[in-house]
Structure formats: structure tokens, C-alpha cells
Amino acid sequence: MPARVVVLGGGVGGTLVANLLSKRLGRDATVTVVDGSGMHVYQPGFLYVALGQADALWLARDERTLLRKDVELVVENAARVDPTAQVVQLVRGGTIPYDHLVLATGSRIVREQIPGLVAGAHDFYSLDGALRLREALRTFRGGRVVIGVAGIPYKCPPAPVEFTLMVEELLRHKGLRSRSQVTLLSPLNRAFTVEPASKLVQPIMEKRGIELQTFFNVESVDPDKHTVSSLEGETVEYDLAILVPPHRGAKVLEDSGLVDDGGWVPTDRATLQHTAHERIFALGDATDLPISKSGSTAHFEAPIVASRIASLIKGTAPREAYTGRVMCFLETGNGRATALRFDYAHPPTPPTPSRMWHWAKWAFNRAYWITVPQGRIA
Amino acid sequence: MTTELPAITKSIDARGMACPGPLMSLIGAIRAGAVGEAFEVLSSDAGSRTDIPAWVAKAKHEMVAVVDEQGYARFVVRKAH
Ligand SMILES: Cc1cc2nc3c(=O)[nH]c(=O)nc-3n(C[C@H](O)[C@H](O)[C@H](O)COP(=O)(O)OP(=O)(O)OC[C@H]3O[C@@H](n4cnc5c(N)ncnc54)[C@H](O)[C@@H]3O)c2cc1C
Numbered sequence: 398m399p400a401r402v403v404v405l406g407g408g409v410g411g412t413l414v415a416n417l418l419s420k421r422l423g424r425d426a427t428v429t430v431v432d433g434s435g436m437h438v439y440q441p442g443f444l445y446v447a448l449g450q451a452d453a454l455w456l457a458r459d460e461r462t463l464l465r466k467d468v469e470l471v472v473e474n475a476a477r478v479d480p481t482a483q484v485v486q487l488v489r490g491g492t493i494p495y496d497h498l499v500l501a502t503g504s505r506i507v508r509e510q511i512p513g514l515v516a517g518a519h520d521f522y523s524l525d526g527a528l529r530l531r532e533a534l535r536t537f538r539g540g541r542v543v544i545g546v547a548g549i550p551y552k553c554p555p556a557p558v559e560f561t562l563m564v565e566e567l568l569r570h571k572g573l574r575s576r577s578q579v580t581l582l583s584p585l586n587r588a589f590t591v592e593p594a595s596k597l598v599q600p601i602m603e604k605r606g607i608e609l610q611t612f613f614n615v616e617s618v619d620p621d622k623h624t625v626s627s628l629e630g631e632t633v634e635y636d637l638a639i640l641v642p643p644h645r646g647a648k649v650l651e652d653s654g655l656v657d658d659g660g661w662v663p664t665d666r667a668t669l670q671h672t673a674h675e676r677i678f679a680l681g682d683a684t685d686l687p688i689s690k691s692g693s694t695a696h697f698e699a700p701i702v703a704s705r706i707a708s709l710i711k712g713t714a715p716r717e718a719y720t721g722r723v724m725c726f727l728e729t730g731n732g733r734a735t736a737l738r739f740d741y742a743h744p745p746t747p748p749t750p751s752r753m754w755h756w757a758k759w760a761f762n763r764a765y766w767i768t769v770p771q772g773r774i775a
Numbered sequence: 776m777t778t779e780l781p782a783i784t785k786s787i788d789a790r791g792m793a794c795p796g797p798l799m800s801l802i803g804a805i806r807a808g809a810v811g812e813a814f815e816v817l818s819s820d821a822g823s824r825t826d827i828p829a830w831v832a833k834a835k836h837e838m839v840a841v842v843d844e845q846g847y848a849r850f851v852v853r854k855a856h
Contacts, residue, residue: 550795
């Protein structure tokens with residue numbers, strides 16, 4: 398009988414693992430993806446939607462069209478996982494038994510965890526949020542713009558810096574720059590966590606008159622007074638606040654007792670196995686690994702998960718281990734970008750921002766649909 | 776000499792994880808934790824030696840210990856408020 402592999406979540410990580418496994422194992426396994434929406438969303442596009450540079454329609458595709466024919470897709474939310482009985486329960490009552498389970502349910506945003514955030518601030522971390530922010534930017538007539546972080550961990554750590562530089566550019570193009578003040582509220586003592594990248598970005602910010610307020614971790618927002626306060630004890634005023642909301646892991650995993658307090662899966666940094674269940678693997682945003690929650694991380698983890706599950710099914714010794722590989726672009730505005738590439742053994746050494754990296758990011762955005770989910774980029 | 780460390784609520788192995796980095800991960804744990812709990816982060820990044828104590832002082836938490844290990848350091852912080 399073929400082995401049964403079930404993948405929860407049809408995002409970047411889940412789609413790629415399912416396609417790689419089906420290609421690798423053929424008739425030796427059945428691969429089933431369970432996804433609540435049945436749509437695959439290209440989240441980096443939210444940023445461009447918020448800035449009015451992209452149409453929301455470009456961001457989503459039918460998950461079925463991204464999966465190999467022999468991968469089964471179940472469009473329904475999973476309600477619970479029972480690791481002892483090895484079954485996934487669906488919200489409408491059905492069950493799917495598994496021999497190996499992959500948790501790729503990503504992260505969800507929980508704005509209500511920060512007092513005043515919903516009423517007082519904007520963000521670009523969901524399609525709705527991005528559309529509301531687009532409208533707020535469209536009607537903005539100048540004032541104090543603050544960009545900050547209201548929860549850790551959050552997806553795509555460079556996004557607030559990128560967004561700050563891009564908003565400043567937008568205000569300049571709209572002739573509103575002289576009437577506006579732009580401030581990045583950084584959780585750390587520099588603009589960005591990777592020090593060499595910060596050294597590239599901070600002079601650009603300075604040149605463009607963008608203020609940097611360091612060690613500012615957003616604790617609350619006062620929508621009436623128009624202020625944001627930090628857990629370090631400081632308060633700033635704003636006319637437009639753009640704050641990354643807090644994230645948590647998927648509720649289904651919390652309800653199944655498979656995660657830590659933040660809703661993240663306890664995951665081995667090399668094997669990507671659940672630390673308490675050897676038949677369960679996790680990747681992408683769902684893990685508790687202190688590595689960036691990014692599509693790139695999910696993309697480089699997927700072949701390891703696929704290869705290790707294939708070894709278990711074939712009864713061979715699993716060889717491949719995740720090396721911590723991540724690669725992402727950082728837009729610095731004015732048509733330039735840099736790249737961050739690193740793994741557990743090699744810290745990033747980002748190149749000087751150039752047009753080449755900007756075009757590389759642009760090409761990647763365009764080519765995403767026909768490359769990443771299918772595993773065409775190694 | 777061995778340092779007597781308190782019971783650790785959560786240990787984060789951020790060695791080699793340049794992004795979001797050891798300090799950001801520590802801040803995340805402290806945000807989510809309860810007052811009085813101790814958190815530990817392992818870092819192989821030399822910058823942590825200055826960054827972590829600087830944030831702990833600014834945010835008024837307690838730097839319990841910095842322990843040198845082979846190729847990395849262990850930072851223990853108690854959430855003070
Ligand atoms: C504004 C923004 C910009 C970004 N920019 C970049 C970037 O430049 N580069 C980069 O690499 N990454 C970027 N990211 C991050 C990237 O989008 C995510 O890290 C990536 O999508 C994570 O992949 P994943 O497979 O773990 O989860 P996801 O892609 O989020 O997929 C999770 C899937 O699980 C499904 N699901 C959840 N719960 C259930 C359930 N109970 N039952 C069934 N299905 C369920 C969801 O429907 C979803 O399809 C950005 C994100 C944002 C928001």
C-alpha cells in the first residue's frame with residue numbers, strides 16, 4: 398500500500414513539499430494537501446498593493462493549478478490533528494489518516510493583542526489591510542508618518558524598512574514630502590537587524606531626511622490622542638501610523654496541543670521534525686525556529702522535508718539537513734535593492750544597493766507563479 | 776568557576792540565525808513571557824555582546840548572566856516588569 402502523506406496548508410512551503418514528494422515518490426505515496434482557502438496568495442505583493450503599485454487580482458491563484466495532477470487537494474480547514482491516532486480532522490467532520498504529516502499552516506495576524514491597534518493604525522500584512530492603507534495614503538495630505546513593529550516574530554523582517562523607504566518616495570512623488578515627517582520606529586538599536594545591511598540603509602535614510610527612533614517596540618496605540626507607546630517607555634505622536642501587527646501560529650495547531658505558547662511548532666533546526674513527534678514535520682512560518690519567517694525560508698526548507706519523508710518511506714537513512722539557508726531582497730527605494738544571503742555557518746554580507754538587485758526582485762515577483770511552487774528554482 | 780543560573784523558562788538557540796537575529800528573538804520571548812521569568816538566548820554573533828545588554832538596560836529588565844561557550848555566548852535575562 399502506498400504511504401499516505403498529508404500536508405496542512407497550501408502556501409509557499411506546503412505547495413512545494415507536496416509537488417516535490419509526488420515527483421519523487423510517484424506510486425509509492427499518496428500526497429494530499431489540505432488548505433482552507435484553496436487559493437494561493439503571493440503575500441509580498443501586499444506591499445505593492447498598499448503603495449498603489451499593483452492590482453490585488455495579481456496576488457492570488459487557484460491552488461489546484463499550482464499542484465501536480467497526482468496531488469490531491471482538499472479545500473477545507475483542518476480543525477484538529479490527533480498525533481496518536483495519526484488523523485487530521487476537518488471542520489465539516491471528515492477525517493484524513495496519515496503516515497507522515499507536514500505542518501505548513503503559516504502564521505496569522507492577531508491585531509487585537511495590541512490595545513488601540515485596530516482603531517488607530519494601518520498595516521500591509523493582509524490584503525484587507527493593504528487596501529485600507531492604500532486608501533489612507535491616497536487621501537493623506539501630509540503630516541507625521543510613523544512605521545513600526547508591534548509584535549515579534551513577524552513575517553519578512555526587512556519589510557518595515559523597505560516600506561519606510563518606499564513611503565518616503567511616494568510622498569516625494571506626490572509633492573507632500575515637505576509637509577511630512579517620516580519616522581521608522583525600530584525594535585532594535587539600528588534600522589535593521591543585519592548590521593552590514595543597516596550600514597547600507599541608514600545613510601540612505603539620513604540623506605532622505607527619514608528619522609530613526611531606536612529600541613521602540615510598540616506596546617499600545619491611543620487612537621484618540623494619536624500616539625504610539627513603546628514597552629521601553631516612550632511615546633510618539635502620529636498622523637498616520639503603519640505598524641506590523643503581532644503574529645501567531647495557526648489555531649488548528651494550538652487546538653491540537655502541538656505548539657508552544659506563541660502557537661509555533663517546536664522544530665528541530667536540522668531535520669525540521671517536530672521535536673516530540675517523528676512522523677510530523679514543519680516548515681515555513683509555522684516553526685518556532687528563530688529564523689526569518691519568509692517565503693524564502695519555506696522554499697529552502699521544502700526540499701529537506703521532502704527528502705527526509707521520502708527516505709522514511711523508502712526505508713533509507715535520511716541524509717539531507719537544513720543548513721539555515723535564506724535569501725531575500727531588500728528594496729532601498731529609487732529603483733535600487735540589495736540582497737541578503739546567509740545560512741547557519743555564513744552570516745550575510747549584502748552588496749551595495751544597485752539596479753541589478755532591484756530588477757532581480759522584480760523578475761522574481763513576475764516569475765513566482767511558474768517557478769517557486771513547482772520547485773524550478775533551487 | 777561556574778555561574779549559578781536561575782531556572783530558564785525558555786531557551787532560544789539563535790546561533791547562525793542572522794535574521795531576525797538573537798536580540799529580536801529575545802525581545803519576542805520577553806514580550807510574551809511573565810514578569811519574573813528568565814529567558815536564555817544563544818548567539819554566535821559578536822554584536823550581541825553590546826546589543827543585548829544595551830536593550831536590556833533601556834527596557835529596564837535584568838541582565839542575569841553572559842556566559843562564554845565554545846564559539847558562542849549564552850545570555851540570560853529576567854523580565855522585570
Ligand atoms: C507584506 C509581506 C511581504 C513579504 N515579503 C516577502 C519577501 O519579500 N520575501 C519572502 O521570502 N517572504 C516575504 N513574505 C513572507 C512570506 O509571504 C511568508 O513567510 C510565506 O508565505 C510563508 O509560507 P508558509 O508556507 O509557511 O505559509 P503561507 O504561505 O502563509 O501558507 C499557509 C497556508 O495554510 C493555510 N491554512 C492555515 N490554517 C489552515 C487550516 N487550519 N487548515 C487548512 N489550511 C490552513 C492557509 O490558507 C495558507 O494557504 C512577506 C509577507 C508579507 C505579509
